[in-house]
Amino acid sequence: MPATLWKKFSLALVLLTLVGCGGAQVKRVEDGKATELTDKWSPQDSQIVAEAMITDMLSFPWIEQADRKPAVTVQYVRNRSHEQIPVDSFVNSIKRELLRSGKVDFVVSGDERERVRDEKLDQEMNASMETAVDLGEETAANFALSGMITSFVDQLQGKRAVTYQVDLKLIDLESNREVWNGQKQIRKVSSKSAFSL
Template sequence: MRQLTTRGLWTSVLALSVLLVACSKATRVDRIEPDQTVDISGDWNDTDSRLVADEMIRDATAAPWARRFMEANAGKRPAVVVGRVTNKSSEHINVNTFVRDMVAAFIRTETARIVSSGDEREQLRFERYDQQDFASAETRARLRNELGADFMLLGEINTIFDREGGREVKYYQV
């Protein structure tokens, strides 16, 4: 009798498993081009990050500050560090992605030299100090003067909501 109950239990579990698998919705993955825009939720996404960074840096490099700096410094391009960007919006925004997009946009313009952030410089210094003890003389990176920043770009991201009746529009202020 006990064997029959155990066998019936396992048969029921197997039947239930087959039923669940048969009724489950298959996952479908569609690959898209990296530059293709996809807006699913209406929240801040990687496309917003890239487009805003490109426009901000294009606007910043069109201003006369870089030209004036180069005129005053024998044609030397200004060194810029993209510093902290704070998320003060009402949603989760990965500010590190936005900072990387701004750095990439600056590099593409060739208007300024980009200086690593403080955290990146600290990691690089640690690696160079470590190499002094553990790397061969031919391959170790020398300790030397680093490029200092002439300018620092800081910012914050805010959300502004505009509601009228049953409609709502979300604006991002960067």
């Protein structure tokens, strides 16, 4: 292929590529700013619900009645809604708000606790005695948090209303008393074009 023809072909290819990419516009959005395009559960919903629930939880008398600084662990939060909600992200929002309050300690649970214990066992075998973390020195949780996310969908003539409901409860592990029960709803109304799949 002659050099001039090759140059014209290359230029045409570059122009086509630029025209093809020109339709996409991307905007960077500040952290915490709402960016909802559908009626699906969003990161903002996780944060709003976590803040409201923890504020309510910490206003109940259980926190003053505890004989030591409360140590809370999350047992489970189940998703029973109509969509795939990243429950781990919501649970992390709950943990962050609990820790930010400074009023309670937070104790890890489940797989995370087992990984920490494996690390301690590894240290016992491989780390120096001066730096190894002692086994059997964990802080025990005295309160357990659990709950559920559900949803209700109402649809009529091109409009849809979705209500997400989060129910959480806090149990005193020593007495099995339910010391707090909270509920928070998020409602979203959308037109047909914004319906999530």
